[in-house]
Amino acid sequence: MPYDLKEIAAISGMPGLYRLVSPTRTGVIIEALDGRGTRSIASARNKVSLLQEISIYTQDYDQTVALTEVFDRIHQQFGAELELTSKSDDRDLTAFMGQVIPDYDRDRVYMSDIKKLVTWYGIVSKNLEYQAPATDEDDATPAADEPLSTGGEISADATATDDAAAANPEAATEAPKKSKKKAE
Numbered sequence: 001m002p003y004d005l006k007e008i009a010a011i012s013g014m015p016g017l018y019r020l021v022s023p024t025r026t027g028v029i030i031e032a033l034d035g036r037g038t039r040s041i042a043s044a045r046n047k048v049s050l051l052q053e054i055s056i057y058t059q060d061y062d063q064t065v066a067l068t069e070v071f072d073r074i075h076q077q078f079g080a081e082l083e084l085t086s087k088s089d090d091r092d093l094t095a096f097m098g099q100v101i102p103d104y105d106r107d108r109v110y111m112s113d114i115k116k117l118v119t120w121y122g123i124v125s126k127n128l129e130y131q132a133p134a135t136d137e138d139d140a141t142p143a144a145d146e147p148l149s150t151g152g153e154i155s156a157d158a159t160a161t162d163d164a165a166a167a168n169p170e171a172a173t174e175a176p177k178k179s180k181k182k183a184e
Helices: 067-078 090-100 111-127 136-140 161-167
Strands: 008-011 018-023 027-032 039-043 048-050 055-057 064-066
Touching: 008 111, 055 067, 064 067, 067 090, 067 111, 090 111
Parallel strands: none
Antiparallel strands: 008 018, 008 048, 018 027, 027 039, 055 064
8 A cells, every 4th residue: 555544534513534543432542644743633523534544436337446546647757846836727627637547437436635635635745755666576476485374284195085084174074072862
C-alpha cells in the first residue's frame, strides 16, 4: 500500500483529515493532519469515514477503484505536489480525473468529490510517507532452500497403506469412538 490510510479519516462536520488515535466511551480521540497535530474528540454523533474504505465509481457498475489505488496513480503521474487545488477550474479538475481514472463514472462522481480528492491528496502527501509498492518478482520467487509446499509430503518408500499412514498423518484412520449412553 503506497499510503497507509488505515487510521486516516474524514469526519462529518469537521474540515480536513484526521488520524484516529484511540477510542473513548463517547467517541474517538483524533489528531488533525494540519501540521499542528491538535487532538480533540469526535463524538459518536459524527460520521467517521476511513479513507481506506472509500472508492471511486467506474463505468462498470460492479467495479470501483479504491482510494489507496487512486492516490498511488496520482503519485506516479504527478508526484507528491499537485498543481491543482480545490479552487481550480472545473474543466481542469475533470481533465485531471480523466487522466487518473479514464473510465470513472461521470454521472456518479460529482465535482465536489473531485475537489475533495484533490484536497485529501494534498493533505495525505504532505503528512504521510509514500511507500513504493513491492514488485511481484520479489514476492513470487521463493528462496532456493525454501520448499514450495509443506503439506502432503509422502516419502518415496511409503507404498503400502500402512507405510503411507505412517508417512502422512492425515491419511491415518482411527476407529470410531464408542459413545457412552445411559440406559433408561
